[in-house]
Amino acid sequence: MKKISDSAVRRLALYQRFLQEAADAGLDTISSGDLAERGGTTSAQVRKDLSLFGSFGKRGLGYEVQELLREIREILGVDRTWKVALVGAGKIGSALFSYRDFQKRGFRISAAFDSDPAKVGSDMGGVTVRADEEMDRRLRDEGIEMVIVAVPAEAAQAVVDRVVNAGVRAILNFAPVRLRVPRGVALRNVDLTLELEGLSFALTGR
Amino acid sequence: MKKISDSAVRRLALYQRFLQEAADAGLDTISSGDLAERGGTTSAQVRKDLSLFGSFGKRGLGYEVQELLREIREILGVDRTWKVALVGAGKIGSALFSYRDFQKRGFRISAAFDSDPAKVGSDMGGVTVRADEEMDRRLRDEGIEMVIVAVPAEAAQAVVDRVVNAGVRAILNFAPVRLRVPRGVALRNVDLTLELEGLSFALTGR
Numbered sequence: 543m544k545k546i547s548d549s550a551v552r553r554l555a556l557y558q559r560f561l562q563e564a565a566d567a568g569l570d571t572i573s574s575g576d577l578a579e580r581g582g583t584t585s586a587q588v589r590k591d592l593s594l595f596g597s598f599g600k601r602g603l604g605y606e607v608q609e610l611l612r613e614i615r616e617i618l619g620v621d622r623t624w625k626v627a628l629v630g631a632g633k634i635g636s637a638l639f640s641y642r643d644f645q646k647r648g649f650r651i652s653a654a655f656d657s658d659p660a661k662v663g664s665d666m667g668g669v670t671v672r673a674d675e676e677m678d679r680r681l682r683d684e685g686i687e688m689v690i691v692a693v694p695a696e697a698a699q700a701v702v703d704r705v706v707n708a709g710v711r712a713i714l715n716f717a718p719v720r721l722r723v724p725r726g727v728a729l730r731n732v733d734l735t736l737e738l739e740g741l742s743f744a745l746t747g748r
Numbered sequence: 749m750k751k752i753s754d755s756a757v758r759r760l761a762l763y764q765r766f767l768q769e770a771a772d773a774g775l776d777t778i779s780s781g782d783l784a785e786r787g788g789t790t791s792a793q794v795r796k797d798l799s800l801f802g803s804f805g806k807r808g809l810g811y812e813v814q815e816l817l818r819e820i821r822e823i824l825g826v827d828r829t830w831k832v833a834l835v836g837a838g839k840i841g842s843a844l845f846s847y848r849d850f851q852k853r854g855f856r857i858s859a860a861f862d863s864d865p866a867k868v869g870s871d872m873g874g875v876t877v878r879a880d881e882e883m884d885r886r887l888r889d890e891g892i893e894m895v896i897v898a899v900p901a902e903a904a905q906a907v908v909d910r911v912v913n914a915g916v917r918a919i920l921n922f923a924p925v926r927l928r929v930p931r932g933v934a935l936r937n938v939d940l941t942l943e944l945e946g947l948s949f950a951l952t953g954r
Contacts, residue, residue, distance in 0.1 A: 548946065555945040556926070580926060618945050619952030626944075637843035643924045643941045649948075688947055712947035718849050720762070720786060728950035730943045735849045737936045738832075739761040739824050740754065741894055741918035742855075744934035746825030 550591050553581040554614055557588070561611040573604040620648050625685055627653040627710075629701050630692035631661045631671045634716055638690055639666050653684055657697075681708035688712040695719040702729075756797050759787040760820055763794070767817040779810040826854050831891055833859040833916075835907050836898035837867045837877045840922055844896055845872050859890055863903075887914035894918040901925040908935075 560580035564572050574585040581588065592598045595617050598610055615621040626649050628635050638644070639651055654666055657674035664671050672680060681689070689705045691698055691713060698717035705713060712728045715721055723729045766786035770778050780791040787794065798804045801823050804816055821827040832855050834841050844850070845857055860872055863880035870877050878886060887895070895911045897904055897919060904923035911919060918934045921927055929935045 546949075551946050551949045552942060554949075555942045558945075582926070617949070617952075619948040620945055624944070624948060624951075633843040633846050637839040638940070640839050641940060644944065647941050647945070649941070649944045687951065688944065712951050714943050714947060718765075720788070728947050730946055732938065732940065732943055734844070734847060734938065735853050735855070736758060736761045737920050737938055738830070738850065738855045738894065739764075739826055739853070740757050740936055741920060741934050742825040742830060743752075743757045743760075743823070745830075745893065745918050746823075 546594060550594065551618070553583060553587070553591055554618060556581040557591075558611065558614045558618065558620070561607055561614065564607045565611055569607050571604040572607050572610075577605070623648045623650055624687050626651045626688045626690060627655065627677075627681060627684075627686040628690045628692065629655045629677065629705070630694075630716075631656040631658075631664075631666065632692060635690075635692035636666060638692060638716075639669070649688070651690070653680055653686060655680075657693075678704050678708045681705065681710055686710055688714065690714045690716070691721075692716045752800060756800065757824070759789060759793070759797055760824060762787040763797075764817065764820045764824065764826070767813055767820065770813045771817055775813050777810040778813050778816075783811070829854045829856055830893050832857045832894045832896060833861065833883075833887060833890075833892040834896045834898065835861045835883065835911070836900075836922075837862040837864075837870075837872065838898060841896075841898035842872060844898060844922075845875070855894070857896070859886055859892060861886075863899075884910050884914045887911065887916055892916055894920065896920045896922070897927075898922045
């Protein structure tokens with residue numbers, strides 16, 4: 543099957559949210575135009591995105607909300623709960639830990655690690671922060687599937703190498719540094735300053 | 749001049765960081781291959797990106813680090829300090845406030861607002877959290893150029909409407925909701941759950 547671009551996956555995730563809202567509001571069907579508006583795109587793009595995965599909707603009738611929602615959730619793999627660990631329990635890490643939207647969407651942070659002895663042993667919403675040295679073993683023992691890295695830039699690559707060695711194949715990185723992972727490991731970077739630089743560029747108006 | 753894509757701006761910001769590191773390490777010149785590695789792209793793409801803004805580098809000699817760094821900083825508009833306000837002093841907001849990389853790269857959060865009376869008046873690293881009702885006036889009076897929105901999803905659109913009315917033309921949104929802004933206002937969304945959904949898709953391996 544065709545390789546799906548990051549931007550297509552992103553749009554699918556946005557369609558999913560709109561479908562969930564439509565379902566909550568009791569709507570039965572939805573048009574590609576409505577989905578397009580939500581995804582910041584065109585009706586044609588919506589139809590193209592969905593056609594990558596099969597045949598949905600009927601011309602002139604739109605999409606069945608519940609059916610399409612179920613399909614997209616399955617495609618995205620969010621029709622289940624994922625076991626997530628947090629590495630780095632500093633300010634950003636703690637904020638992420640208590641980010642309600644993760645839990646609501648099936649991403650359950652069930653382990654947290656930090657190298658600062660002052661943080662080890664503390665409780666974050668029912669999860670005990672563990673020492674850095676315990677990380678490798680616990681990632682395996684607890685069957686962690688995704689790791690959120692929120693450590694300083696200079697520590698991030700070493701953490702990621704260990705996480706990968708412990709068998710984790712999906713990493714969300716908040717450290718402002720470019721990381722290397724082997725083929726087969728999914729890595730996403732959230733680079734907050736880069737976003738502000740994008741705004742700065744827009745304002746500078748060159 | 750040609751419209752520059754978001755992804756090109758993103759790569760420029762990454763080149764900038766590598767150039768800064770190279771400058772700090774005392775390097776005089778750098779090749780497009782080195783920049784490509786940092787930007788996660790190809791030498792050809794680097795040359796294409798830079799050619800959008802003028803003629804840099806000499807064939808076979810690479811780019812002059814200091815010159816290119818200065819140029820890219822000017823292009824991105826990060827050769828100056830920006831006045832930033834934070835709306836929403838909850839966990840994510842507070843973490844962003846103390847995010848060292850913002851300050852280091854010229855984004856100075858000089859005002860903070862919250863609607864929670866318990867937070868109003870508290871000090872965040874020298875900045876006093878102000879009441880929501882003071883926001884519109886202070887954004888104008890203090891000449892705020894960018895706003896970081898870290899309020900709950902249901903409050904975000906109303907905040908953004910007010911921010912735009914107060915003359916701010918650049919918004920970084922952390923609320924998990926799609927916002928509308930008028931033409932001429934730059935909006936970037938950091939949607940943390942979307943990133944995890946991207947990883948979930950990658951692991952599901954469809």
